[in-house]
Amino acid sequence: MNNKAMGQSLGYRIFAIIILILLAVFFFFPLYWIITGSFKDAITINARQPQWFPLAPTLDNYVKLFKQPAIQWLINTIIMAVGAMALTCLTASLAGYALAKKRFYGKKVLFTLLVCAMALPKQVIVIPLLQEMSVLNLNNSLLAVILPTVGWPFGVFLMKQFSETIPTELMEAARVDGAGELRTFFSVILPIIKPGIGALAIFTFVNSWNDYFLQLIMLQEKAVFTISLGIARLQGEVSSDFGLIMAGAAVAAIPIVVVFLAFQKYFTQGITMGAVKG
Numbered sequence: 001m002n003n004k005a006m007g008q009s010l011g012y013r014i015f016a017i018i019i020l021i022l023l024a025v026f027f028f029f030p031l032y033w034i035i036t037g038s039f040k041d042a043i044t045i046n047a048r049q050p051q052w053f054p055l056a057p058t059l060d061n062y063v064k065l066f067k068q069p070a071i072q073w074l075i076n077t078i079i080m081a082v083g084a085m086a087l088t089c090l091t092a093s094l095a096g097y098a099l100a101k102k103r104f105y106g107k108k109v110l111f112t113l114l115v116c117a118m119a120l121p122k123q124v125i126v127i128p129l130l131q132e133m134s135v136l137n138l139n140n141s142l143l144a145v146i147l148p149t150v151g152w153p154f155g156v157f158l159m160k161q162f163s164e165t166i167p168t169e170l171m172e173a174a175r176v177d178g179a180g181e182l183r184t185f186f187s188v189i190l191p192i193i194k195p196g197i198g199a200l201a202i203f204t205f206v207n208s209w210n211d212y213f214l215q216l217i218m219l220q221e222k223a224v225f226t227i228s229l230g231i232a233r234l235q236g237e238v239s240s241d242f243g244l245i246m247a248g249a250a251v252a253a254i255p256i257v258v259v260f261l262a263f264q265k266y267f268t269q270g271i272t273m274g275a276v277k278g
Contacts, residue, residue, distance in 0.1 A: 061247035073230035096159025144218040162196030
């Protein structure tokens with residue numbers, strides 16, 4: 001490689017790094033402002049001259065927050081999101097594997113309906129979902145927001161794409177060794193599609209955690225509120241206490257960051273596998 005080409009390559013890298021840094025700052029700044037704002041008093045938050053870093057940090061906002069049933073809201077949200085994540089990953093991986101590797105009547109029609117369902121807005125099916133939960137006596141329960149998430153069409157579609165990369169020879173070898181369908185799936189298929197499951201786990205957790213619309217429709221009692229509904233309630237009751245609201249938003253963001261850090265390796269592998277396949 002000549003000096004001119006090396007100089008161009010170095011210039012592109014520097015330019016890409018600068019763009020990535022600017023984008024990172026742009027997307028991280030709201031989270032930074034929420035976290036720092038949660039440690040400011042009311043005077044500092046409402047001051048005309050913004051204070052970019054709390055010079056006199058205080059925990060009063062968190063003390064006021066946890067006088068509310070914030071712990072219960074947070075526990076409810078974690079149960080909801082983790083339950084939806086686990087069930088969605090299990091059902092979507094099984095369904096995606098069947099659509100990718102099994103032969104059965106109506107397979108193409110079923111996949112077409114699945115793709116069409118991905119384009120269907122949630123607002124269109126919210127009334128049937130509400131009626132279904134009412135018939136099952138699940139209104140005002142966490143199951144009312146967990147179960148509708150389990151049949152997520154995007155999750156099935158994603159796992160089907162990953163399952164198509166599985167060599168058929170591995171499945172045939174497992175059958176020769178006497179493995180049944182479930183043993184073949186959990187012993188042979190599951191380790192191969194683990195990156196896809198990691199990516200789906202992040203998508204499902206974040207989607208379930210932030211699905212304020214479904215939570216608002218299904219949950220009316222304060223005892224089963226999620227952290228999103230709880231923060232919205234605080235905004236209605238103490239609309240001028242921005243420190244308290246920011247403290248609630250900061251607490252709500254922590255589990256999402258933790259889940260992403262825990263699954264980021266699989267998420268990166270999943271995106272890479274998808275890129276190579278495409």
